Amino acid sequence: xxxxxxxxxxxxxxxxxxxxxxxxxxxxxxxxxxxxxxxxxxxxxxxxxxxxxxxxxxxxxxxxxxxxxxxxxxxxxxxxxxxxxxxxxxxxxxxxxxxxxxxxxxxxxxxxxxxxxxx
Amino acid sequence: xxxxxxxxxxxxxxxxxxxxxxxxxxxxxxxxxxxxxxxxxxxxxxxxxxxxxxxxxxxxxxxxxxxxxxxxxxxxxxxxxxxxxxxxxxxxxxxxxxxxxxxxxxxxxx
Numbered sequence: 001x002x003x004x005x006x007x008x009x010x011x012x013x014x015x016x017x018x019x020x021x022x023x024x025x026x027x028x029x030x031x032x033x034x035x036x037x038x039x040x041x042x043x044x045x046x047x048x049x050x051x052x053x054x055x056x057x058x059x060x061x062x063x064x065x066x067x068x069x070x071x072x073x074x075x076x077x078x079x080x081x082x083x084x085x086x087x088x089x090x091x092x093x094x095x096x097x098x099x100x101x102x103x104x105x106x107x108x109x110x111x112x113x114x115x116x117x118x119x
Numbered sequence: 120x121x122x123x124x125x126x127x128x129x130x131x132x133x134x135x136x137x138x139x140x141x142x143x144x145x146x147x148x149x150x151x152x153x154x155x156x157x158x159x160x161x162x163x164x165x166x167x168x169x170x171x172x173x174x175x176x177x178x179x180x181x182x183x184x185x186x187x188x189x190x191x192x193x194x195x196x197x198x199x200x201x202x203x204x205x206x207x208x209x210x211x212x213x214x215x216x217x218x219x220x221x222x223x224x225x226x227x228x229x
Contacts, residue, residue, distance in 0.1 A: 033217070042207065042221040043162065056216060091161060106150060108217065110161040 004111035006092050012117045013082055021077045021114045025094030032075050033108065034067055035091045043091065049075060082118045089113040122146065122212045125220030133228050138195040140223035142208035149211055151184055151191045156222070157204040165193075165206075198227050 005024045013019050025032050034046040045059040049069040060066070064082075069075040079086055093108040122145045132138050142151065150169045154162040166175055168184035168191060175182045179202075181194045195202055205222040212218040 031215070035219075043209075043219040045216055045218065048215055050215060058213070058216065093162075106152065106167055107164040108152075108154075108162075110163070112161050 004092055004094055004109050006090075006111035006114050008114055009112065010115045010117075012119065014119050015084060016081055018078065018080045019082055019116065021079075021090050021092075021116070023075045023077070023092030023094075023111060025073070025075070025092070026109055028072075029094035029096055029109070030072050031095045031097065032069055033093045033095075034075070034077050035093065036061075036088045037091055037113070038088045046077070046090075079116075082116075084118050087116055087118045089115050123208060123210055123218045123220040125208055125223055127223055128221065129224045129226075131226040131228065132198050134200060135197050138198050138202070138225055140193050140206050140208075140225075142191045142193075142210075142220050144189045144210050144212070146212060147188050149188075151188075152209045152217070153182060153191075153193055154207045154209065154219075155204050156207065160204075162207060195225075198225070200227050200229050203227050 004026055007022045011019055030051045032049045035043040036046055037043050047060055047067045048056040064080045067077045091113045092111045095108045097103045124143045126141050130138060150167050152167045153165040155165055156162045166182050168182055171188050172186045173184040179196045183192045191208055193206055205224045207219050207222045209217045209219040
């Protein structure tokens with residue numbers, strides 16, 4: 001596709017339920033990131049995938065959060081036993097290369113996000 | 120704690136006035152990126168700075184990277200209502216993890 005897509009765009013769930021969020025990165029982008037953005041706040045790093053390397057999970061806030069990516073394609077972020085504090089916009093981004101260094105391919109392309117509301 | 124600090128948190132200017140947001144890192148950065156997020160939208164990449172002391176311009180926007188590669192600024196000359204949004208700086212702090220500043224919210228009064 002032309003850009004990063006995410007689904008669903010909105011998700012309302014009840015406390016305690018599991019949710020699965022999907023991200024389709026730009027074709028050919030080896031790096032994929034998940035961020036969480038609470039209302040009026042900045043971006044909180046969650047997890048990073050780069051090719052077939054082990055993902056960087058250092059930002060996941062608890063073991064209720066997990067993410068998978070198949071090769072260099074779709075990624076899913078799963079939140080188990082959702083809590084009200086999980087309510088936020090979950091943003092996915094992809095890039096051609098690493099974020100370090102001087103490569104011109106560091107730019108991150110963001111999807112429109114999934115707005116999660118936990119009642 | 121947060122390794123990329125951004126100030127001010129919020130600025131409300133009259134249309135035509137200038138605006139500056141500042142970004143400071145606790146560590147030396149290999150690069151710094153700037154993003155703009157319009158209200159209700161998602162972050163959009165503006166620019167990447169790589170070299171010590173680098174200055175880049177995009178029309179009314181001027182971006183600077185400090186000599187020590189620990190700080191950066193974004194200056195907008197003669198703001199317009201289309202400049203409204205939140206401006207984020209971001210730098211690679213640990214490996215390939217891009218750490219974002221908290222952002223500066225810009226409101227422009229016409």
